[in-house]
Amino acid sequence: MRLKCGQPLPLLRHSDVPPRVIENFILTGYRFPNYSLKECLMSAFRPTNETGNFWSHFLPVFIFFYHFVEVFSWEGAPSGEAPFFYPLWNYFLGVFCLLMASSLAHLLNSMSLVVREVCFFVDYGTISSYTVGSSLAYYYYIHPRAGIVDTGTLNSSVMGVTHDHAGLQTPSYAIPDFIVFFESFYIPCACVVAIICVLSCCNTRQRWRRHRYIIRTLVFLLPFLVSSTPIFHRLLSRSPYSNTSSSFTASSSMPVYFYRHCLWLVVSAIFNISKFPERLAPGRFDIWGHSHQWFHCCTFLSILDELHMIKAEVQAILLSPTLLLPPATPPSALPAPTIAATYGVMLLLQTTIVSIIMWFSWQANHIHGPQTDQLKKAHPKTT
Numbered sequence: 125m126r127l128k129c130g131q132p133l134p135l136l137r138h139s140d141v142p143p144r145v146i147e148n149f150i151l152t153g154y155r156f157p158n159y160s161l162k163e164c165l166m167s168a169f170r171p172t173n174e175t176g177n178f179w180s181h182f183l184p185v186f187i188f189f190y191h192f193v194e195v196f197s198w199e200g201a202p203s204g205e206a207p208f209f210y211p212l213w214n215y216f217l218g219v220f221c222l223l224m225a226s227s228l229a230h231l232l233n234s235m236s237l238v239v240r241e242v243c244f245f246v247d248y249g250t251i252s253s254y255t256v257g258s259s260l261a262y263y264y265y266i267h268p269r270a271g272i273v274d275t276g277t278l279n280s281s282v283m284g285v286t287h288d289h290a291g292l293q294t295p296s297y298a299i300p301d302f303i304v305f306f307e308s309f310y311i312p313c314a315c316v317v318a319i320i321c322v323l324s325c326c327n328t329r330q331r332w333r334r335h336r337y338i339i340r341t342l343v344f345l346l347p348f349l350v351s352s353t354p355i356f357h358r359l360l361s362r363s364p365y366s367n368t369s370s371s372f373t374a375s376s377s378m379p380v381y382f383y384r385h386c387l388w389l390v391v392s393a394i395f396n397i398s399k400f401p402e403r404l405a406p407g408r409f410d411i412w413g414h415s416h417q418w419f420h421c422c423t424f425l426s427i428l429d430e431l432h433m434i435k436a437e438v439q440a441i442l443l444s445p446t447l448l449l450p451p452a453t454p455p456s457a458l459p460a461p462t463i464a465a466t467y468g469v470m471l472l473l474q475t476t477i478v479s480i481i482m483w484f485s486w487q488a489n490h491i492h493g494p495q496t497d498q499l500k501k502a503h504p505k506t507t
């Protein structure tokens with residue numbers, strides 16, 4: 125493959141690229157896995173079979189940010205640096221990293237076979253840490269005791285709060301078994317499940333290849349089920365807010381957003397597993413309209429509805445200013461967010477995930493490194 129200076133490299137058919145690179149039912153528009161960083165970045169502006177995958181997760185970063193910052197302009201909202209917003213910022217970081225890593229993974233994966241593997245390991249890692257970011261937001265804003273702790277007799281009577289033998293407050297609407305789970309196991313479980321997800325998904329790139337799409341989709345069902353337990357609890361119990369309060373009105377839109385969030389997740393899973401529509405007409409959707417682009421659109425819509433759901437609960441708490449989470453002093457039923465319990469948890473998780481990714485990348489270099497060198501020799505570029 126010899127090219128004159130400045131000319132973009134030609135796009136290839138599936139029969140002209142290494143088997144590792146081939147996507148089911150996508151016949152054309154492939155970039156050969158020997159692009160330079162600059163060529164990869166420039167390929168965002170030419171129609172390849174990865175262009176739509178890049179833009180369908182890159183543009184949503186801006187849409188998400190636009191909807192996210194609205195929270196800080198609400199009446200009664202503390203400043204953006206206040207501890208109250210630590211969980212929300214962690215959620216933002218989770219989503220931001222997920223969208224950026226996903227879009228860049230699709231753009232940069234044609235640098236080499238090894239880089240391709242690393243790109244997707246990072247992609248799985250950011251999806252997993254996003255689930256923990258969501259869990260932190262759920263824990264502090266949708267938790268059965270969120271915003272209804274230790275604020276005096278007026279709120280206790282309004283919110284139906286009773287006192288247990290240990291002097292802690294237990295909201296009468298809460299289901300006791302759920303409370304035990306939330307207090308002790310919820311965030312640790314979310315972290316463990318996220319690590320299991322990274323390990324499983326990274327493994328599907330080296331073994332279990334035949335059923336990789338089903339495994340990856342099912343594996344992410346687990347963090348969804350664990351993370352969503354505060355929402356399941358909220359749906360199964362009565363609202364913590366008085367029926368006549370504005371907090372109740374704000375919170376009442378939460379179930380609709382949650383059901384839509386679930387619907388988008390189901391549709392995205394169907395696209396990811398079925399490989400529809402390219403399965404019906406191989407070659408017809410190579411550049412635009414193939415399943416992975418629809419998968420990206422649906423996952424982003426699910427994230428957007430999740431953001432609206434969290435915002436509804438944040439607004440409900442803000443509309444009850446005397447119910448705001450207090451400083452982390454006992455005997456608060458739910459400690460206020462601290463840097464250690466939010467950013468600290470995420471940092472610890474990220475460190476673990478980065479270690480896992482480095483381990484799999486090292487293995488990938490052993491497996492694909494020799495082939496990458498052979499391909500470079502067989503397909504030299506003149507630039």
Ligand SMILES: [Zn+2]
Pocket residue numbers: 177226230416420
């Ligand atoms: Zn993707």
